[in-house]
Amino acid sequence: xxxxxxxxxxxxxxxxxxxxxxxxxxxxxxxxxxxxxxxxxxxxxxxxxxxxxxxxxxxxxxxxxxxxxxxxxxxxxxxxxxxxxxxxxxxxxxxxxxxxxxxxxxxxxxxxxxxxxxxxxxxxxxxxxxxxxxxxxxx
Amino acid sequence: xxxxxxxxxxxxxxxxxxxxxxxxxxxxxxxxxxxxxxxxxxxxxxxxxxxxxxxxxxxxxxxxxxxxxxxxxxxxxxxxxxxxxxxxxxxxxxxxxxxxxxxxxxxxxxxxxxxxxxxxxxxxxxxxxxxxxxxxxxxxxxxxxxxxxxxxxxxxxxxxxxxxxxxxxxxxxxxxxxxxxxxxxxxxxxxxxxxxxxxxxxxxxxxxxxxxxxxxxxxxxxxxxxxxxxxxxxxxxxxxxxxxxxxxxxxxxxxxxxxxxxxxxxxxxxxxxxxxxxxxxxxxxxxxxxxxxxxxxxxxxxxxxxxxx
Numbered sequence: 001x002x003x004x005x006x007x008x009x010x011x012x013x014x015x016x017x018x019x020x021x022x023x024x025x026x027x028x029x030x031x032x033x034x035x036x037x038x039x040x041x042x043x044x045x046x047x048x049x050x051x052x053x054x055x056x057x058x059x060x061x062x063x064x065x066x067x068x069x070x071x072x073x074x075x076x077x078x079x080x081x082x083x084x085x086x087x088x089x090x091x092x093x094x095x096x097x098x099x100x101x102x103x104x105x106x107x108x109x110x111x112x113x114x115x116x117x118x119x120x121x122x123x124x125x126x127x128x129x130x131x132x133x134x135x136x137x138x139x
Numbered sequence: 140x141x142x143x144x145x146x147x148x149x150x151x152x153x154x155x156x157x158x159x160x161x162x163x164x165x166x167x168x169x170x171x172x173x174x175x176x177x178x179x180x181x182x183x184x185x186x187x188x189x190x191x192x193x194x195x196x197x198x199x200x201x202x203x204x205x206x207x208x209x210x211x212x213x214x215x216x217x218x219x220x221x222x223x224x225x226x227x228x229x230x231x232x233x234x235x236x237x238x239x240x241x242x243x244x245x246x247x248x249x250x251x252x253x254x255x256x257x258x259x260x261x262x263x264x265x266x267x268x269x270x271x272x273x274x275x276x277x278x279x280x281x282x283x284x285x286x287x288x289x290x291x292x293x294x295x296x297x298x299x300x301x302x303x304x305x306x307x308x309x310x311x312x313x314x315x316x317x318x319x320x321x322x323x324x325x326x327x328x329x330x331x332x333x334x335x336x337x338x339x340x341x342x343x344x345x346x347x348x349x350x351x352x353x354x355x356x357x358x359x360x361x362x363x364x365x366x367x368x369x370x371x372x373x374x375x376x377x378x379x380x381x382x383x384x385x386x387x388x389x390x391x392x393x394x395x396x397x398x399x400x401x402x403x404x405x406x407x408x409x410x411x412x413x414x415x416x417x418x419x420x421x422x423x424x425x426x427x428x429x430x431x432x433x434x435x436x437x438x439x440x441x442x443x444x445x446x447x448x
Contacts, residue, residue, distance in 0.1 A: 004195045011188040038178040040169070043185050048351030051199060051359040054192070078197035078359040 008054065008080070009137035011043040012130065015053030015077070019070045020101075021060030025087040028120040029057060037123045044130065050077050055133070058112065059086040061096045067106035074110065082133060085115045086126065094119055147237060152228020154221045161371030162186040168374065168411055175415045186371060193364035201357050204263030212258030213358070213365040219251045220372045227379045230302030231389050240300040241289060244380065248335065251369070252278045255344070258366075259354025270353020274337075274344040276422050280429040281334035281341075284327055287437035291315065291324035292384045294444040306388040314387035320443035325385040327437050329406070332377040333413055334425070336370070340417035341425060349419075378406040 018026055032039045033046060047053055050073055062070055074083060088094040090112060093102050116129040147153055165186035173180030200206045223244050226237040252274060259271030292315050293300055296308040315321035334341040345353040355366050382388060382402050389399035420428070 004191070007188045007191045008195070010182075011185065011192045035177040038173070038180075040173060040181050041179045043181050043188060048347050049356045051357055052352070052363060054196075076199070078199055080196070 005137045009134040011045075012054045012133070013045050013047045013052050014055045014057055015047055015050050016057045017059070017070060017073055019058055019060040019062040019066045019090070021087070021089065022096075025059040025089070025120045028123060028126070029059070029086060031123045032126060037127065039127065039130070042130070042134070053077050054081060055130075056081060056083045057086050058083055058090050058110070061089045061093050061099070061102045062107040062110060063101040064103045064106065065101075067103055067110075070110060082113045083111060084129065084133070085112045087121060088117045088119045091115045091117050144237070147229050147233075148221065148225045152232050153225035157221070157224040157228070157372045157375045158368060160375045161368070161373075162190070164374040164407060165371040167407065168414075171408070171411045172415050186367075190364050190368055193359075193367065194361050196360040196363075198360035198362060199357075201263040204357065205261035208257055208261040209357075210362060212254045212261070213362045213369065216251050216254035216258070216369050217365050217372075219247045219254065220369050220376060223247050224372060224376050224379075227302065227376060227383055230306060231379055231383055232391065234303055234306065236301055236303050241293065241302065241305070241384075242300055245286065245289060249278070249282070252335075255354050258358075259344075262354070262357035264357045266350045266356050267354055270344045270346075270350050270356070273350075273422055274354060277334060277337070277341060277343055277425060280422075280426045281331050281433075284429050284433040284437050285331040285335065287434060287441055288324045288328040288331055289384065290441050291320055291437075291444045294441065295321065302383055306383060309387040310390070314385065316385040316387075318444075319448050320440040321385055323436060323440040323443075325381065327433050327440070328381055328385065329409060330413075330433060331429075332381065333410060334429070336373045336377060336410075338410065339414045340420045342419055343422050343425060346419055374407065374410075378403055378410070381406055 016026070016029060031037060032044075050056070056074060056077060058070065060066075074081070085091055089096065090107065090110075093099075093104065093107070096102050097104075114129060114133060116126055118125055121129075149155065163183070163186075166181065166183050169185065170180040198210075200209060222239075226239045226244055226247075229235050229237045256271045256274050256278075259267045259274060262268070292305050295315050295318070296305050299305060299308070309315060316325040337344055344350075345355060350356070355363060358366060386402050389395065389402075391399060
């Protein structure tokens with residue numbers, strides 16, 4: 001599988017799931033595609049359909065309403081797929097953790113492979129995180 | 140004899156050569172598009188990596204869809220494109236016929252669009268069926284202009300529909316694009332292949348931001364890989380078709396090789412420039428454009444060709 005993993009590492013297609021975010025991380029994710037950061041250098045492409053995705057970027061606290069849909073979306077993705085939590089929210093709930101609609105149990109059930117904390121994480125931090133994922137795949 | 144045809148189809152002008160050239164041209168497309176936007180762009184192996192990555196992914200068939208048709212349509216479309224590439228490629232590189240002519244190529248390209256429609260409508264997804272409907276409308280829009288354009292070389296060369304005869308006529312009398320009717324035909328043909336390849340501004344069926352790739356939305360794994368490969372092979376097939384019909388083919392000796400590469404790159408770069416400088420148009424605008432302007436102009440060029448201008 002080493003040869004295949006190397007191909008996978010060089011062509012990670014990214015699908016973006018907004019699980020009730022404050023929209024800050026989403027804007028920072030779009031920054032990655034701009035001329036300044038240009039993640040297409042690494043073969044990363046933002047796709048619109050979860051069926052084409054290799055990496056699912058999850059941003060936001062996962063509240064009661066979206067938790068079942070987020071789980072369904074991750075099940076709908078063709079394997080192998082990696083779930084990356086963008087921002088502090090998927091990791092801990094950040095400043096919304098005592099909010100009445102923040103469902104910690106549902107969030108812990110979601111199989112997140114990697115967290116990129118930060119509120120919002122800088123684009124450089126996200127690139128560093130993706131590069132670590134590539135490093136794992138290339139190993 | 141028969142073994143030769145297998146070689147033509149599978150290796151040299153056919154599947155292997157077209158796919159490899161398509162991978163490279165797919166990279167050229169993305170790189171030039173990236174430079175247009177002041178980005179760096181992907182490395183040269185990008186299309187290759189994308190294809191083999193998709194080959195190893197899981198294939199998901201939607202329960203509400205029509206499974207067999209869903210799986211089979213990308214492969215039928217692939218075989219159509221492979222046949223067209225072999226037909227045009229043998230005429231261009233060997234000067235020999237593949238046992239098929241221009242009319243067969245037009246039919247095979249139409250079957251390709253039909254397979255996109257069937258594949259898209261069998262996904263069981265509303266966006267897929269919307270994209271399939273738009274693909275039919277786009278086919279209706281560009282087909283008339285495309286056929287009129289294809290008629291111009293036929294008329295010019297004394298009503299011969301075989302590629303090798305068209306190329307032989309052009310090697311004696313100069314490229315068809317050198318005459319007025321040929322030049323008009325070439326320019327309309329350039330816009331028609333833009334619509335046939337569903338590139339911007341005619342990416343109406345698979346509008347990424349609106350229909351999330353339309354007919355290909357539910358595809359994953361190897362079938363999606365083959366749809367992507369079909370689109371990359373189109374970057375080879377359609378410019379070759381235009382070169383064969385209007386620009387006089389290739390003369391693969393000495394400086395002729397440089398001219399061949401330049402002709403091909405000219406068409407590809409024109410396609411990429413049109414692609415990057417135009418936003419997506421609505422389906423009614425596309426119909427208006429092709430039926431009110433492109434098709435009458437193509438018809439006028441055809442009349443000019445009959446007169447002999």
